[in-house]
Amino acid sequence: MRQLCKGNVAVIKGAVLAGCRAYYGYPITPASEITEAAALYLPEVGGSFVQAESETASINMVYGAAAAGVRVMTASSGPGLSLMQEGISYLAGAELPCVIVDVMRGGPGLGNIAPEQSDYFAMVKGGGHGNYRNLVVAPASVQEMADLTILAFELADKYRNPAIVLTDGFVGQMMEPLDLAYREIVAPAKPWAVQGTAETRKNMVSSIVLETDDLENHQRMMEAKYIRAQQLETRWEEYHTEDADLIVVGFGIVSRVLRSAVDEARKMGVKVGLFRPITLWPFPSKELKKAALKAGGVLVVELSNGQMVEDVRLALEGARPVEFYGRVGGNVPAVEELVAKIVEHAAVAV
């Protein structure tokens, strides 16, 4: 049954279906509806909701609940995520699973509340201190806001690591039909959790590893699971890439505008295809390279000064020229604007 639903609200519907019963957050535009929906829905299904005093407190409440083994999440936008970075580093170090949503807005500083994708580095490359990775999924529709939140919970538990749902103000604010059928989702057992029971008394959750060799071993173990994630968890979508001379790459709201632009450009006889990463970490490098090698060139479009483009260049290893087009400040390119860019670059790429 389809329901007209806001992207931000769909996050919580997906989370509840995934078994999330704890939410700790602090309001911020354009992510506030996630916290509002959690305040409304979690108590109704017997869950716990607290509006924290800050994002710093939110992420540490998440840390506590995750240590107890419950599926827990928080959500915010850029400035709030900056405050959470300390906690995310601790969560990764202590190997605690949780889901964190970043509905990106314009930065740096207070910036504005319009959509940007400028938290890519902060979320995909780290942002907190130390050697760790976030698992990052990038929804581009209201349906995916729910579906990828569910996936984020599953990945977080599978790898005992924070998972980020990285989206933007438009995907968070827009409404689309949401088709969410009820199904039983069972979280895996967490024998490592600290739950105040005889069985879990011996357990300890900590990110401290004092001895240098022990910390090195701990990090090697984390690296091993990250390598496993890179082998198993890449997700992406391709549209008309089979015969394309030019591959355009974009995620989130940009991929939606690019899809329309591909349709328009194809009507004009330009052979262009869209590659949309769904997981930003692990980045679908192999798959992108495979698609790009069939074409003459690649154009990356982002709402940033060029962040994901670095991963695209690493993926292609110089095999094809990679061009970049970015809008910032909260401006989202129009379809015609991207059609013009496609036409310009396709001529070179043929």
Next chain:
Amino acid sequence: MATHDVIPDQTQVTADNYELVHAKPETFYREFERKSDLRHQTHYCPGCGHGVAHKLIAEALEDLGVQNETILVSPVGCSVFAYYYFDVGNVQVAHGRAPAAATGLKRACPDKIVIAYQGDGDLAAIGTAEIVHAANRGEKITVFFVNNAIYGMTGGQMAPTTLVGQRSTTSPWGRRPVNEGFPLHMCELLASLETPVYIERVALSDNKNIMKARRAVRRALELQKAGAGFTFVEILSPCPTIWGKDPVEARKWVAETMIPNFPLNVFRDRKVEIPNNNVPPHKTVEELVTGERKVAAEGVVAGRNHHLREMGIKIAGFGGQGVLLLGQLLAEMGMREGLEVSWLPSYGPEMRSGSAHCHVCLSKERIGSPLLSRPDVLVAMNEISLRKFAAQVKPGGMILYGRDSLPSDFEIPQAQVVCIPASEIADKLGAAKVANVVIMGALLEETECLSSATAIKVLEAKVKNPALLELDRKALDAGRVFIDHTVAVGAVTQADGFAQ
């Protein structure tokens, strides 16, 4: 000699039949692994108060019989390694955040004992917000606050509780209130809140006060076990190493210098009546995730048979004119008619007096960009919106202007314009707020994009107030009639853009 051989037995009986008790509580580990070759020792300095505070807590946990139920949250500071000593569930957290992490733990495990153990830098400096708010929410946790007026682990920097005139590496001339303010009194500060049930300050200065501290620790944990509420014990504690005193002098300094500055007192010990008002209703997960409003299956046109292939509608006006709601209604209608739909609002920082607009896409196919740079239809509810967005309308498109005529200096060559005095029509119906529904009636009649039967179904689902629903029906009809009438008499309110 293997180091663990030096660990004394639990009890020894002397020749005189006296029982010598050297017992460690069961809630301590038998061996402390922090120092690999000194497993009977802690990492704390001789004369440090942490060892005593640990023992008081461990004994209380044992006597209360809650070892298995206890979760200890250890902080950053000298007691960062508390988990090496307490044989309970352990969670180590970031600097100052123990009350926040304890909140998450306690709410996940509401019938367990959750303890946050914090020093003065952790609790009263970097973690001030967390402790105040956890206390104010009445988190049913116990916080042990060890105040030794100095930063120990990092080597003697000023604490928020460092006394006036007390030297530290970062107050080298002694604390100067003119530069760093006065010491923070956390018990007094927390006692200004309504929610906490127990707040006491004790001191590890001499045996008498240590016995008082023992009672306070027990009281706090008993109250938590009984589910009472937020409990807080501040423990004034010696730090001989950093203070540069021997253990005896250090205890004396607690008694003679700290206690006069931080008076010992039971600041709160009462049952607090906390109202449990407005209890949320219960819902099943299925009800919640599949949508509260079930969409009736009957009357839904299959999307692939829909007469409309694609339409982009931009709706703009003042905030408060129902611009965003009109868009949502159209999107909901499109969805019920089996189309793909999207609704994208403008969102600004002001709650009122701003401009608002939204984009509605209706399509048989999966929708690419929800952002319309070239809408097929513009609904402009005010002049600003008309002037701002009219040029975006696709050639052959339509503008529905919510006033009775266009501004005299306004020209728009590429689109058909229909003027409809929606506010005046709505006023006549009795409520200016249904102007957006008047516009919807006109839009449906003029473009035939969606059926008015669906509009009525959606309004019935959304509008709970019967009087308002009746008004909406009339408004929808008035919009339709206005279009019919103006067309019927051949008097289109404004010259058709194409005709010129």
